[in-house]
Amino acid sequence: MLKHSQIWRAIDRLAESKGLSPSGLARRAGLDSTTFNKSKRTTREGKPRWPSTESIAKILQATNTSLAEFTALVEGDGIGRPAPQTLPLIGFAQAGQAGYFDDAGWPVGAGWDEIRTPEVTDPHAYALEVSGDSMQPVYRDGDILVVAPDEAPRRGDRVVVRTMEGEVMVKELLRLSEKRVELKSLNPVHDDRSLAREQVEWIARVLWVSQ
Structure with missing residues (x-):
């Protein structure tokens, strides 16, 4: 069965x-230039x-790509970027600074380290190193979170959230509505957060943690 993330990853x-x-x-x-925006x-x-079948047909025609080639991209093979064996790595403090992510939450620019991981199929996945104790007892200082910005977050997922002001946090997603993002703190010492959608630059799903 095809997954939502596979189709979008193939387009990317x-x-x-x-x-x-x-x-x-x-x-x-x-x-429209925003058709494939995150x-x-x-x-x-x-x-x-x-994505609509019409939009897929148009990009295949525009790039002279066969349906078989696109299917290979969906399945993780073919002309696209292969699943990485290393991921870009950044510290939690750096993640709040300008120049490390684009508007979609994909890693960009210099200053990233690298880390070897088990196979991750999201071509824009990255690793985030936890610093401090604000996420205990779930995550501890030095833990490595593997983050997949192309994966649609769902209720109950642990997510990385960056606000328009540059604040970066890791929380549990309680609710994502048209107007608000409701987040549960991983550490009972810290309050839960409720943010207006326009306050949030991007949300990315945490796939797993290396402890």
Whole structure:
């Protein structure tokens, strides 16, 4: 069965293989430049939104890509970037600074270290090193979180959240609505958070932790 994340990952890989951003791929296909933006991949209620068959047909035609080649990208093979064996690594304090993430929450720029991990299929996954004790007892100082920005977060997931002011936090997602993001603290000493959607720059799902 095809997964929502597989289809979107295939679109990202196709764009990358052609030297394009997802927005650039959409423009080349004659689509609105925001068609493949991360914000369009889920509804305001946090439910998965699938790309239309028409939009997929247009990008295949625009890039001279066969259906078989696109299927290979969906399955994790083919012309796209292979699943990484190393991930970019950043410290928790750095993650709040400018220049390390784009608007979609993907890692960019210099200053990243690298870490070897088991296979991760999200081409934009990265590792985040925990510092301090604000997330105890769930995560401790020095733990490595593997984060997948292309995976749609669901209620109950642990997520990394970056606010428009640059604050970065790891919480449990309680509710994602059209207007608000409700977050539960991992440490009972710290308060839960309720943020307006316009306060949140991006949300990324934590896949697993290396302790």
